[in-house]
Structures are given as C-alpha cells and as structure tokens.
Amino acid sequence: MSIDNTLPASGDAARERVADRELVTIYEISKILTAPLDFHTGARQLLAVLTAHLGMRHGLIALVQGDGRLHVFGATGAVFAGSPAVLDADQGLFGQVLKSNSPVVVPDIAREPLFVGQDRQGRDGVALLAVPIRDGRRAIGLLSVDRPPEDNRPVRYERDVRILTLVANLLGQSWRLHRKIAEEREAHRQETRRLKTQLKGRYRVDNVVGMSKRMQEVLADVHQAAPGHATVLLRGESGTGKEAIAHAIHYLSPRAKSPFVKVNCAALPETLLESELFGHEKGAFTGATSERKGRFELAEGGTLFLDEIGDITPTFQAKLLRVLQEHEFERVGGNKTLKADFRLVAATNRNLEEMVQKGEFRADLYFRLNVVTLFLPALRERKDDIPLLVEHFLARFNKDNDRAVALEAEAMDLLLHCNWPGNVRELQNCIERAATMTRSDHIRADDLRCFKGQCFSSMLLNAEQNRCTPGGSFLAPPHPAGQPSAPPTFPIAMPPRHHPAAPKNGDDRDDGEFPPAGDGGIAGIPEREQLVAAMEKCGWVQAKAARLLNLTPRQIGYALKKHRIPVKRL
CATH class of the missing domain: 1.10.10.60 (Homeodomain-like)
Known part of the structure; x- marks a missing residue:
C-alpha cells in the first residue's frame, strides 16, 4: 500500500502513521548503505525497500561513470528491469535531471512527450519522480521511481520528493565511501606491485616473504651461507620464521636433492629424543620390536634441522657434541659405530650466552654450534613487510576457502601499529581469524581483536622483555649492521638489545610498549x-x-x- 499524500489537515493520526512509515524506511535504507555490501547489491536492496514500504512500483539508480554515460547500478520493476545497463546522460528526462541538478516530477507518463513507445505502455496515470544523486553540489547520477495513481484523487508529490532527495543524499555519501575504499585498495595493490618490482634483483627466497632492509640483510646472509657446509645457528624470537629460513638454506645448497629432516628438541623427553636422533636396535628397550634408523641416518647427504636446541638437557648435550664433531654415533642398544653425512642447521629462541654463564649449556657445544649465526628480526623491527605478509596470508586463505576476502585500509593501519610479540605466526593467526569471522568480503578495523580491546599481546611483549637482563637481549646482533664486531671473550656477555630509532611524532608511536x-x-x-x-x-x-x-x-x-x-x- 502506498502513502496517501492527500490526507486532510485534520488527519493527525494518519499523518503520524505516514511519518512513522517514512522514518522506518529511512532507517532500513541507512542500514543497507552502511552494511559491508558492494554498491550494486546495496542499490538493489534499497529499491526493494522503497517498493515495499512506500508503494513505489518501479525504480532505477544510475551513476555517471568515466565514459560520461549513465551506468545502471540497480533497477526494479518490469519497466526498468529490461533497461540497458548504460544510458545516455544527455538526452531525455534523465538528461534533464542531470543538467538542472534538481528533481523532476512527471504527473502522468502517458502524457509526457519525452516518453515514447514502450516507455508509456501500462503506465497510464502513473507519475515518475526523479531526483539527482549529488557529490557535493555536482549531480553524479539519479534516483528514479514510479508512483501509481491514488484512487483518482489529486496527489501532492512534495513529500515523496523530500523522501527521495534524502535517500539520494545517502546514496551519494555511500558512493563516495565505496569509491574511496576502491581507490585505497587500488593504491595498496599498486604499492604492493611496486614493492614486488623493487624485489627484482634483490635477494629472494621462495618461501620467505620480506623486502625490508632487515630481511634483505638476512636473505643476503642466507644466499652467502647456503652453498657451504658449515653449521648454521638461527637466532630469533618464536614465530620469526626460523624453520622457513632453514628450508631456504637447504634448498639453496648443493644438498637440495637430498632429505631435509627436522626435529623439535623441545617436544620430546630426553630418552625419546635420543632414540629419535640416534635410532635403536631391536630389543634395546620395551617396545623396540624392530631395528629403526634415527634422524642422523635419515638425513644422509642432506640437512638436519634441530629446532629449539637450547632446550636439550646437559646430559644429552654431551652425546650430541660427539656427533657434531665426528659425525659418528651408535644406535640405542647397539655397539656398532655409524657415520652420517649431514649438514646441521640449528635454531633457538633462548639466550645461549646466559645459559653458558649459568652452566645450563655446554660451552664447547655452544662454540660448535656458533659457526655461522643468523639473527632473524622480530616483526616489529620490520613493519614494512606487514602489507606483503598480509597479502600472502589472505591469498592462501582465499585459495583454501574459495573466498575473496580483502583488507580495508583502516584495518591495515591498525595492523601496522601493533607490536606483534608473536611475530609472523601471530600475524598469520590474526589474519586467518579475522578472515574466518568476517561476515563480508572485507576485513574492517572493527573485525580485529585489538580494535575491541581484546588483544593483550602488548602485555605479553612486556612480560617477555622483563624476563631479559636489563638493557640486553640475544635477539639482535651485538653491533649495528655493517660495523665489524670484536671477537667475544668468555664468559660471554649478552649482546645489547637493539633499540629502533625513537618515533618523531604521535602517528609513529609504538603503542604497545x-x-x-x-x-x-x-x-x-x-x-x-x-x-x-x-x-x-x-x-x-x-x-x-x-x-x-x-x-x-x-x-x-x-x-x-x-x-x-x-x-x-x-
């Protein structure tokens, strides 16, 4: 049922009902235009609301695009549903609306000379109302609807025009917002392409994402160390990508066609770790029903990656030292000496120097491991890589889940201001969580936990820093990049903490520490x-x-x- 615009002055209750219906209509339309929908979908839903709530039979929303023509973004009803997707912006009634930048009302389409042929069919006595959609003061499109006759009573269209003008203003604001988001997304894509272009000629590793100065230094060291046979020790906080770097060292080395075997030393107790690495003979212990090769043998000719090597016990450290020195060992329960040809890559997030001083880690094993040492920077020290990492994680998520989720600019700005104590692993989990839980194809700032105050990673970072010796951390190299360092003396002092330059303005503040x-x-x-x-x-x-x-x-x-x-x- 349509609104009765012919109410007498005394019909206060009826006017209130009409006003309530109009208010509900504006409310529903505002919800549609503020929802994370594409503009085409929002336009079609808006016209459906006008049809259902205000009794307007046919509708059209069209905007002038770069070619200077009117492009239809939404249409409803038998008349406009068959309209072409592109209209002439200079001719006819629609051209008159754009040129005059003011509403146009045609009381009877059948009598209007601007409408000919099929435009008049079935529209006897039907009025057409068209209002401009503005960007500032400039008309950029139009909203057009049909008003069917009202029981042969004279109709005043002032109220309809006011409502449609308000809706058109909301449409103009929504279009500006969608266009701004699209421009920012395109700028982000261009910046990403520019960064990828810059990567050409730089050091690159297929499974490692990073173009910041700190990561380029690490990747340069990876390319330098990979062709050799020296033991490599990877140092860095948890989640910085030590395993990915270990893979890169292996696949860039002459051993790439041989096995890459990895063991997490912190995941197994000492007895199981010994059997896992050295292997065992049949009957060596309860449950040893057959002979089994250890990881040292399985890594023959390839690379053995020992993760979390700082967590092994002092007893096992002595057993491991002999294998690393001589590449000889015996299986558990056996007395035959075996030899293995493997390259060792070890990783730890522990402060080995402090452990050596406390007697928790053997000094001779420390020096045996500390041949080529690579320090992996924390994510907060290479924030230039965050956009590339986010794009990488979203591409993987979209491929695995058959979706097309994108990150809005405000959400990216929020990610750039986080400290990421969990480093790349935490960022990956954050993106996957937000992409999974968003109800649209856009991750907005309020989809992220930190926007709602539900992320406490900054406190975890402070707790981790408080556990370190004041003024020092093993996570950064003892001297700035490019400066030679003197050989360490023993007992080994902890290298000083790397302090990034202090921010110069409030926009660059480190908001988590x-x-x-x-x-x-x-x-x-x-x-x-x-x-x-x-x-x-x-x-x-x-x-x-x-x-x-x-x-x-x-x-x-x-x-x-x-x-x-x-x-x-x-």
Missing part, C-alpha cells in the same frame, strides 16, 4: 583522573574513549590495566 603499573607517566598516555573522566564521558566504551583521547583501543586497554581501573558495565 608501556611501563608496568607503578611507573611514572608516559607521553601520550593519560593520568588516572583524565582516563576515568574520559571513560565516564563515553559511557565506559573504550573505543569512544580512545578516539576522545586520540589514542588507540590497545593503548586505552593497557592504560586501564596500568592504573588498575575496573571497567564498569552499564
């Missing part, structure tokens, strides 16, 4: 009274308080914990 509760204030973080006042003003909604104080939701969440402020549930 704050002092623990009880420390003095820090620039940009509000004092307790200011924070409580902001939270009270915003109804204890952390995202609103963050915008009020020009902070990120992560910072607000940490500041609340720093000052031990309980969050009120209103």
